[in-house]
Amino acid sequence: MTNEQWLELFKGIGRKMRDGLSVILAREGGMVPLGKGAGGDKTFPVDKWAEDIILAALEKARWQGESFTLISEELGIRKFGEGKKIVLVDPIDGSNNAKSGIPFFSTSLALLNDETLSTLAVGYVINLAMGDEFWAVRAQGAYKNGKRIRTAATQGITIVAYEASSPRTDLPRIMPLLGEAQRTRCFGSTALDLSYLASGAISVFAAATASRAFDYAAGMLILEEADGVITDFEGTSLDHLVAGLGRTVPLLASKNDATHARALNILTSRPR
């Protein structure tokens, strides 16, 4: 399969998730019934339902001769043949929002040609609450709903978005950066933070807690293809990181090089 065919497969998964969830959300009052086995008759296990959609699509790719390994938040690691390619999946990124009825969560899908993030080839993110789609194929630019997107070329720090799994320890770490912002945002979905940054809406994004590759790989390629920059908090490229289930590093992402340099300087030069 070509990268473009993988992108079509990812879009198929995303749109099935979105269409099915619209029905579920209407029935459940906006809340996504997550949690395996937690439901009685009244709840519907969305995790299992999402798994089925993803596995059916990947099995189709396998039948077409593709050979790859799936790494997913829900499904863990599963081999579809012995090939080197890796498919990274987060069925619902922003599950705290989804299960409480806050309409900001996504599905994130990425294809790597090998185990390191330097081999990212395709990234796809869909806002499941309202349908915005973001995607990128390596060296072919980034798109939102079919239109080419680029980060903002300006240098001011207007909106700084962040994620923090442990506010008490994470927020003091990034406070100097938040203090430089005209506005802060914390939406609860790293894949969407990176995607809206790629589309020019956000100046800088910091994931203060070490993140997992399936949360950010798709958004990372979308951002880079939109002329954005992403590193760890020390300014080191993420390209050498190996995709897996574990947490890797905190992330700092910016709309352009000049802004990134300034954000790194703010994060590293002040007393914590």
Add this chain to the structure above:
Amino acid sequence: MTNEQWLELFKGIGRKMRDGLSVILAREGGMVPLGKGAGGDKTFPVDKWAEDIILAALEKARWQGESFTLISEELGIRKFGEGKKIVLVDPIDGSNNAKSGIPFFSTSLALLNDETLSTLAVGYVINLAMGDEFWAVRAQGAYKNGKRIRTAATQGITIVAYEASSPRTDLPRIMPLLGEAQRTRCFGSTALDLSYLASGAISVFAAATASRAFDYAAGMLILEEADGVITDFEGTSLDHLVAGLGRTVPLLASKNDATHARALNILTSRPR
């Protein structure tokens, strides 16, 4: 007009805004073209368009014999007769999100029988990006998309949401509260923060910057009718506040009395 008739009028405004914006958002790549006169041929002045929808609906109410004063972020103060009733309108709450393409912004409409917030009679909030509607009529409960909602009865502080117009000075003020949260959120629309708190998704909401009545009045009634609590940062009721264009006080809102007492204690007992 009865309160129920005012609610229907508000729903009419909200749904016209939502339907029209869907078309505009599709055309403009998700961004709301705000800013009077800022656009050339390519931009569409949504402010003016929203004004027209609101004024047409209110003029209809005036023809039906209603007498009231409009207080709006966009339109300022306009008298529709000499009556004591006040209609508070924020056509687009979350305009920073709207104009940059982040799908989290709302229209907020409230009816007061007199000038103080103690006379709040009807509140209506619509999430313009994906359609969730929240409303309340005094003493008749709060609703989301037609279903009765209540805040969470639990006492843990899971999600703390906040708004801060000046992160550098506002965030240190509320940091002790953010540090108690399992997760923080900052969405950029006070009307939606209060509405999602009312529906059980958020434990505590703090608007660290002094807020304006048209931003929070509708959400305040929806929250109170959903068994939530809202005061200023000192725990003082907002009932005595007079609706106007100016900023009033910072807001602290919680899912229930026990949680509110705890949040107040955290905000006031620690060194700033």
